[in-house]
Amino acid sequence: xxxxxxxxxxxxxxxxxxxxxxxxxxxxxxxxxxxxxxxxxxxxxxxxxxxxxxxxxxxxxxxxxxxxxxxxxxxxxxxxxxxxxxxxxxxxxxxxxxxxxxxxxxxxxxxxxxxxxxxxxxxxxxxxxxxxxxxxxxxxxxxxxxxxxxxxxxxxxxxxxxxxxxxxxxxxxxxxxxxxxxxxxxxxxxxxxxxxxxxxxxxxxxxxxxxxxxxxxxxxxxxxxxxxxxxxxxxxxxxxxxxxxxxxxxxxxxxxxxxxxxxxxxxxxxxxxxxxxxxxxxxxxxxxxxxxxxxxxxxxxxxxxxxxxxxxxxxxxxxxxxxxxxxxxxxxxxxxxxxxxxxxxxxxxxxxxxxxxxxxxxxxxxxxxxxx
Amino acid sequence: xxxxxxxxxxxxxxxxxxxxxxxxxxxxxxxxxxxxxxxxxxxxxxxxxxxxxxxxxxxxxxxxxxxxxxxxxxxxxxxxxxxxxxxxxxxxxxxxxxxxxxxxxxxxxxxxxxxxxxxxxxxxxxxxx
Numbered sequence: 001x002x003x004x005x006x007x008x009x010x011x012x013x014x015x016x017x018x019x020x021x022x023x024x025x026x027x028x029x030x031x032x033x034x035x036x037x038x039x040x041x042x043x044x045x046x047x048x049x050x051x052x053x054x055x056x057x058x059x060x061x062x063x064x065x066x067x068x069x070x071x072x073x074x075x076x077x078x079x080x081x082x083x084x085x086x087x088x089x090x091x092x093x094x095x096x097x098x099x100x101x102x103x104x105x106x107x108x109x110x111x112x113x114x115x116x117x118x119x120x121x122x123x124x125x126x127x128x129x130x131x132x133x134x135x136x137x138x139x140x141x142x143x144x145x146x147x148x149x150x151x152x153x154x155x156x157x158x159x160x161x162x163x164x165x166x167x168x169x170x171x172x173x174x175x176x177x178x179x180x181x182x183x184x185x186x187x188x189x190x191x192x193x194x195x196x197x198x199x200x201x202x203x204x205x206x207x208x209x210x211x212x213x214x215x216x217x218x219x220x221x222x223x224x225x226x227x228x229x230x231x232x233x234x235x236x237x238x239x240x241x242x243x244x245x246x247x248x249x250x251x252x253x254x255x256x257x258x259x260x261x262x263x264x265x266x267x268x269x270x271x272x273x274x275x276x277x278x279x280x281x282x283x284x285x286x287x288x289x290x291x292x293x294x295x296x297x298x299x300x301x302x303x304x305x306x307x308x309x310x311x312x313x314x315x316x317x318x319x320x321x322x323x324x325x326x327x328x329x330x331x332x333x334x335x336x337x338x339x340x341x342x343x344x345x346x347x348x349x350x351x352x353x354x355x356x357x358x359x360x361x362x363x364x365x366x367x368x369x370x371x372x
Numbered sequence: 373x374x375x376x377x378x379x380x381x382x383x384x385x386x387x388x389x390x391x392x393x394x395x396x397x398x399x400x401x402x403x404x405x406x407x408x409x410x411x412x413x414x415x416x417x418x419x420x421x422x423x424x425x426x427x428x429x430x431x432x433x434x435x436x437x438x439x440x441x442x443x444x445x446x447x448x449x450x451x452x453x454x455x456x457x458x459x460x461x462x463x464x465x466x467x468x469x470x471x472x473x474x475x476x477x478x479x480x481x482x483x484x485x486x487x488x489x490x491x492x493x494x495x496x497x498x499x500x501x
Contacts, residue, residue, distance in 0.1 A: 033434070034407065036407075037407045037408050038407065038408045038433045038434065039408050039433065231408075231433065231434060235433060295411070296410050296411040296431075297410075297411055297413075297431060298410065298431060298433075298436070319433060320408075320410045320433050327410075348429075348436070
């Protein structure tokens with residue numbers, strides 16, 4: 001942190017600044033929203049490969065003899081069902097069944113890593129601490145002494161593989177490997193991402209971040225790799241219909257209406273939020289849907305969704321899809337809203353015709369090469 | 373238009389006055405800051421603009437921004453080409469990308485506007501903030 005900034009900076013901050021990254025506050029961090037244009041960066045990831053600094057995401061490690069009980073109590077998915085080197089999407093629920101945060105849980109031999117959202121790190125840590133009770137173990141917040149770099153796009157594998165000393169193509173989706181980048185930087189490399197493309201995320205020590213980043217830029221040069229900001233990350237995840245906390249998930253949105261009820265394992269035994277979630281599973285309320293608008297104008301968070309003039313829901317996220325060349329949005333609407341009728345979104349006082357579409361808006365042409 | 377001869381509002385609109393008619397656009401700086409323009413919403417011929425008040429909106433992937441009238445008067449012409457394809461504005465904000473022409477009458481008040489040098493200085497400060 002510099003003296004004139006109240007915000008956290010990632011180990012790549014100076015690089016972003018020197019390369020024209022437009023820095024904005026996000027979740028308490030100063031992050032690049034874009035280097036060139038959002039659409040250019042978005043297309044690079046869909047067609048080639050892009051590099052994202054996601055060091056603002058929270059990284060917490062857990063070890064000790066009681067961590068399985070601890071994490072199974074704190075999260076909604078089944079931590080016990082994880083095998084070594086596998087990653088699980090999960091949620092931290094409050095007592096009302098709302099979502100404090102959505103997280104990834106990595107199972108290492110004898111230990112776990114939890115990756116949480118930047119803006120929810122304090123709340124996630126507090127929830128995890130309160131869930132420990134008498135389980136023996138330690139949680140360490142490694143966010144500040146590590147960096148996290150996402151390599152995303154159809155050329156991600158070819159970009160990253162030459163730099164990693166473990167066989168990258170053997171890592172399946174939602175799995176990871178531990179090894180060295182550049183022959184020296186200890187790294188946790190996972191086949192994960194938030195773009196709807198094949199790709200990887202690497203966690204390395206903070207001191208190694210710039211070297212790894214620059215080596216990736218060099219390795220990806222033949223594919224016209226570009227650095228990408230949070231702007232493209234948002235349009236990419238939206239096309240892929242991935243939920244974003246604060247939009248599709250929140251402490252007042254339950255996992256079932258958000259469409260992530262599959263990450264709630266009511267049968268696994270007691271966990272925080274379970275009684276409320278049991279009731280919500282029977283009566284989830286609204287449902288998350290996809291909308292395509294006739295206009296190019298964007299229906300942003302909070303816009304009213306109307307059926308024959310009657311409000312039936314609210315937009316949670318909207319953008320202009322570079323891939324579809326259309327205005328798209330996700331919304332929560334009444335679960336039993338009739339399928340027929342004139343659907344509109346109130347975009348800043350003007351009603352724009354819209355239609356329901358199946359999510360995701362975009363699905364990559366073929367799945368990643370998987371070698372279990 | 374030569375950007376050096378134009379007058380600018382602090383909200384990044386430019387004005388070129390020829391007789392009673394002012395041509396209004398937005399600056400290259402504004403276009404570069406917005407990036408990823410999607411759509412622009414302009415008033416119709418005959419609409420009355422009031423200096424300092426919104427007369428339309430321009431939307432990019434990131435956000436929607438109001439367009440503020442740098443002068444008061446009646447819209448006499450609208451650039452339909454950019455309503456159809458806002459990329460024309462992104463490519464050429466001072467020629468093909470003009471927004472509206474406004475009849476401002478005789479002796480319009482341009483005292484709230486900046487000349488080119490003052491505007492450039494202001495945007496440099498904004499950029500460094």
